Amino acid sequence: MRTLLATVLLALLFVSTVNAKALTFGEAVDAKDTIKISALLASPQNYVDKKVTVAGTIVGVCEKRGCWMNLASDARFEKLRIKVRDGDMVFPMSAKGRKALATGYLKEIKLNIEQAQRYKASLAKRAGKTFDLASVTSGMSLYQVSPTGVKILD
């Protein structure tokens, strides 16, 4: 009985530590052709559906599923979302503040007026500002990278 219990506990220990330090996801990143996030977001239409590699500090991670992370841009007040399908890659919350490289395809998400209003209202709410929905008179586009590979550096 003791042997059985010890085996079960050892198995649980193994399960709880396996791959705890896996900080590369998917395919290898292409670190040679890194594009600045500021350049990417300055003219995103030039890169939509093209393969890009970006680098930056991780400044946000999806809390519950780890399905996205935000990389800080080299320009102030800018960031770029790296978004995966749930479960394809799971970014750890503890990675916030670390540098990361991501290779993948830049995707455009088009928002209609109502969606743009909701999006901007949520940003204003987060910043603690008042927001007038009528100030949004047209739709907008958001850009994010759908990665094929991510490397979180130490």
Next chain:
Amino acid sequence: MTRKQGINWFRLNRELHRDIGYFCIGLTLVFAISGIALNHLRHWNPNYIVDRQTQKITLANTMSDEVLNEALLSSFNIDEGIRATYWESPQIYKVFFEEGGTLTYSFIQQQGVFEHVRPRHVFKQFNRLHLNEAQNGWIAFSDVYAGLLIFLSLSALFMVKGKYSPWRFRRGWLVIAGGVVPAIYIFVL
């Protein structure tokens, strides 16, 4: 003259059901526990415990990063190295710490929130397996496990003879009920 003995299918089925059942206990617990955890994703965070500490501090966004960091660290009594800082907007400043904590300061609300994240060790690993984040080998093993579960469910139909057999209504209604519940969700709700 020796008499050729045939396979006792009834006995073999029961023995296989028993032994495969033993083998599946661990995995079934992993999938069941993480299944409950992930089912309630909207109500809690099954992977992390996030401790939040809020404080009002008067700071200005004209201050240098060094001054802001010093003021925030002393206000929250944080004894960790700073990994990185980030200006999300002119009104929101973030500090990331070596041990995974994050401090977010809002200049509009004049308020800082320090978040410290701790993983739920067992749940996190169970969920990782459940959502197949391990990939590769785990996919093959999960397929085998699924096959074994199919065997367990089908072999259960041939475990008992007599009045408690699933082929008689006294217990057979349980088999029907188990199929009817998902059918209602698929075709009615």
